[in-house]
Amino acid sequence: MTSPAAFAATAALMAEPPRAAMLQALLSGEALTAGELARVAGIGAPAASAHLARLVEGGLVAVHPQGRHRYHRLASEEVAAAIETLGGLAADVAPVARRWPHGDAFRAARLCYDHLAGRLGVALHAGLTGRGWIAPAPGGWAATPAGEAGLAALGVDLPAARRARRFACDCMDWSERRAHLAGGLGREIAACCLRRHWVARLPGREEGDSLARRRLALTPEGARRLGEALGVAA
Amino acid sequence: MTSPAAFAATAALMAEPPRAAMLQALLSGEALTAGELARVAGIGAPAASAHLARLVEGGLVAVHPQGRHRYHRLASEEVAAAIETLGGLAADVAPVARRWPHGDAFRAARLCYDHLAGRLGVALHAGLTGRGWIAPAPGGWAATPAGEAGLAALGVDLPAARRARRFACDCMDWSERRAHLAGGLGREIAACCLRRHWVARLPGREEGDSLARRRLALTPEGARRLGEALGVAA
DNA sequence: GCGGTGCTTCGGGCCCGTGCGAAGGACAGG
DNA sequence: CCTGTCCTTCGCACGGGCCCGAAGCACCGC
Known part of the structure; x- marks a missing residue:
């Protein structure tokens, strides 16, 4: 503070x-x-x-x-987290008329700086902790042996994730009121999902819509793979 | 947003x-x-x-x-969460000289509005999820049957927790970069810990020190009870 | 090199928000 | 009641921040 x-x-x-x-x-x-x-x-x-x-x-x-x-x-991701949190608060206190019209599509899946957020991001976080792929560590989370194997099998670049300033930490999801995963691991998971087309960027309504580029959708292939590996539901 | x-x-x-x-x-x-x-x-x-x-x-x-x-x-607790998050960000970007001198004592255990934060708050969150006392639910967390029994045995007022606008949700802990528990349940757990003297308010350095009143310490009795029930280490 | 583009610095005008002092309600206690 | 306390509203002055237009650098491509 x-x-x-x-x-x-x-x-x-x-x-x-x-x-x-x-x-x-x-x-x-x-x-x-x-x-x-x-x-x-x-x-x-x-x-x-x-x-x-x-x-x-x-x-x-x-x-x-x-x-x-x-x-x-x-x-940094700390900056992104603060903006997200403050944006969620503003959405709470602001009169309804001033809210962005993104609503539900935006809540399902989106980028938060460089990692996945929305219901998808929260479900991933729950899957990773629930299956014991990550475990509490000072300053965030560490990968367990099972997690290293599982993540590598999915195609996540773990060495790249380790090079980040922070391997894995929480980031508040304002729409779900739950934590999703940030840090190097969060970034590499998002990169992997985009690279393999498990999630796709949604075409945004153009122009002046600063949030459009953040919208994502889970593809059928992504739902299948992430569902099998981590219990993520579409 | x-x-x-x-x-x-x-x-x-x-x-x-x-x-x-x-x-x-x-x-x-x-x-x-x-x-x-x-x-x-x-x-x-x-x-x-x-x-x-x-x-x-x-x-x-x-x-x-x-x-x-x-x-x-x-x-609301959303306001508290936003202030905490922004305070953590300011601590990151601010020149060292401008930081508050609270440092480590503040990181161990403190109040965040009406619930527990710091290493203690994060450990409680890990214990609750790790033992399956709370499980993901839309908009936050719900208590499992095991959790209801365990929390009631500790003396947590679950009916009061349910009357809150939100039963349980995450709140970012800026010092640990991990989520701790907010919502009605977070409030009642903090109230229970204070009532039973499992945590004690630390006397603050007086005057102008707006953060002093938030500092807490885990008592020996609290370490024993919370350690047994939820694996919280001192 | 020479134009075109992207970005920054300078100068000047404007508005908003802040701060205090003084005065005006609201409430408790003798 | 009437006094003291707490808080608010009013009036006014100060200062910081924002914005634009014009000019000055820096860089790419021809």
């Missing part, structure tokens, strides 16, 4: 509609250019540049210059 | 140091008067009144007038 001043400073970074729109767009896990983010936020390039500078300065966003583009991503 | 505008509006409620200090103080679960909160925030009564009005209007704080005092509490 921090001093009220530091807490307020971090909250202030999310407290302006343009910055909020940018952060929500970055929750898709994609790296977006300053120009794209300016368009998402509905402001001019100078204003967007200033906002992004503050987000980077505040440690919420990381920037990767590439030629004449500057790609921006969320700085 | 919500529109960027609603998201930003909620974040803005936390984005001023006085309001942040008030919210952090309310995270102890206590109901505080407007005057006490003004002192915590270090501002005058008029300013505090205006801030509290906005927090109430925004749905983050609930007010209970009693005589000439007005008692304020956090409006």
Whole structure:
């Protein structure tokens, strides 16, 4: 926990509609250019540049210059978790009319930064813990021998997962009020599911819809494989 | 999830140091008067009144007038969870010098609004799920028959837990990066532990220390009982 | 090289929100 | 009642933050 001043400073970074729109767009896990983010936020390039500078300065966003583009991503999964949680709270307290129309499709399966969320993400978490594939460890979770074997058989890149700053930890799922899996393992499981077409990105309603790119759907093949391995129901 | 505008509006409620200090103080679960909160925030009564009005209007704080005092509490456990998560993020990104000096004692056991958090809260969550006392259910967790028996034997008031808006759901523990238990059950377990002196409130370093009242310690008796029943280690 | 594009920095105007002091209700106790 | 306390509303001034237009860099492709 921090001093009220530091807490307020971090909250202030999310407290302006343009910055909020940018952060929500970055929750898709994609790296977006300053120009794209300016368009998402509905402001001019100078204003967007200033906002992004503050987000980077505040440690919420990381920037990767590439030629004449500057790609921006969320700085960490902690940032993504905080945005998700705050978004869920805002959905609770906000008048109904101001809610996003994504509702149910969004609750079923979506990306949360770089890992799976929604009912699918929660079911995966329950399957991994219920079958003893992961076990409590300081600072999060560790893979058990059974888990290493099972995950490798699914095609999950465990060495890559281990290279992450954190192997596996929880992340609050705002729509289910339950934890789903984040960390290196969460990222590699999501990557594996996308690579093997067990989940597919849903085509988003275009333009200004900063959340559309996060929507996912479980494919029949994915339902079969994940159901067999981890008891995940469609 | 919500529109960027609603998201930003909620974040803005936390984005001023006085309001942040008030919210952090309310995270102890206590109901505080407007005057006490003004002192915590270090501002005058008029300013505090205006801030509290906005927090109430925004749905983050609930007010209970009693005589000439007005008692304020956090409006819900979702609010507490969002504050905790954001506080953890701020601790990550803030320069070390600005961190609160609570450190380790705070990580071992503390209150999060009305339920147990820290290593103790996470261990309880692991024990409840690991022994099959709670099982996944839509929107959170439900008690299994074994769990009902075990919890009743410990002295947890299950009927009271059921009367809550949500029986049991996860809440992110920022220090452990794992879920602990919130909802009616989380509240009643904490109440039971305090009532039976299995955990004790630690005397806080006084004054201006809005977090001190949240610190807890597991008593020897508590370590024995919770260890036997749920495998919670001291 | 030279234009075109992407992004940033500078300058200036504007609005919102904050803070205090003073005054005005509401409540408890003598 | 009338006093003291708690809290709120009002009025006003200050300051920080946001936004845009114009200009200045940096980089790619021809």
